[in-house]
Amino acid sequence: MKLTGILKPAAVAALLISAPAWAGDQLRDYGIRPTSSDSVVFFKADRLPSADYELMLQQEGHRNIITGGPTISVSYRESSPYVGRRLKPGTYILTMVAQQKHWGTCFTDTVSFSVGTGKVYYLGAFNSLPVLEELQQNALSRGKGRLSGGTNAIGWEHKVQPRFDLSSTADFEAARQWVTTTMPQTTTPAEALSTIPHSRQNSGGAKTMQICG
Numbered sequence: 001m002k003l004t005g006i007l008k009p010a011a012v013a014a015l016l017i018s019a020p021a022w023a024g025d026q027l028r029d030y031g032i033r034p035t036s037s038d039s040v041v042f043f044k045a046d047r048l049p050s051a052d053y054e055l056m057l058q059q060e061g062h063r064n065i066i067t068g069g070p071t072i073s074v075s076y077r078e079s080s081p082y083v084g085r086r087l088k089p090g091t092y093i094l095t096m097v098a099q100q101k102h103w104g105t106c107f108t109d110t111v112s113f114s115v116g117t118g119k120v121y122y123l124g125a126f127n128s129l130p131v132l133e134e135l136q137q138n139a140l141s142r143g144k145g146r147l148s149g150g151t152n153a154i155g156w157e158h159k160v161q162p163r164f165d166l167s168s169t170a171d172f173e174a175a176r177q178w179v180t181t182t183m184p185q186t187t188t189p190a191e192a193l194s195t196i197p198h199s200r201q202n203s204g205g206a207k208t209m210q211i212c213g
Helices: 009-018 128-141 169-182 203-209
Strands: 038-046 054-058 071-074 083-087 090-099 103-106 109-115 120-126 153-155 190-192 196-199
Touching: 009 153, 038 169, 071 083, 090 128, 109 120, 120 169, 128 153, 153 203, 169 190
Parallel strands: 038 120, 103 153, 120 190
Antiparallel strands: 038 083, 054 071, 054 090, 090 103, 090 109, 109 196
């Protein structure tokens, strides 16, 4: 298997300045209302030219390095402006970003957020392209541009910290309006949810198994 959708520094800069944000795995209308037991979390994410990637979450108090936690996929085949999913109440940590399911960056300096019940939360715009560029360059520098069988290439060294940008009022209002327009069964209005910095450690066993634990 070959690592595809390679980003170059100049291309990343150009996309960050000029390209609209795209995302895959379209956000469904889960019919969230104030009395719902779960909530929905969504955000804006850029797409790669020809490859899928996903964000992996870990619910605090539910650590399992074998089965993992909730994931949010971003596909280059889709053109919805947002991605997200339904989550149970709790605190969630962004543990890893993985490309094509076999290449990944396992974060030590990352972010977390907490969700309640009956809410629709907008996290902001995810800094997808810098995170993915670093993931790709780290894999290539270690000679992991191609993998055989079901092997993985997970890296633990990263300088780019994942973040969600909520600084634009116009961006939030657009996201809020998008929920109102495209999710008619959801009666809870979207609200902004800020992430907070989070530091985590990875076990030696997880590194040996190439699992982000």
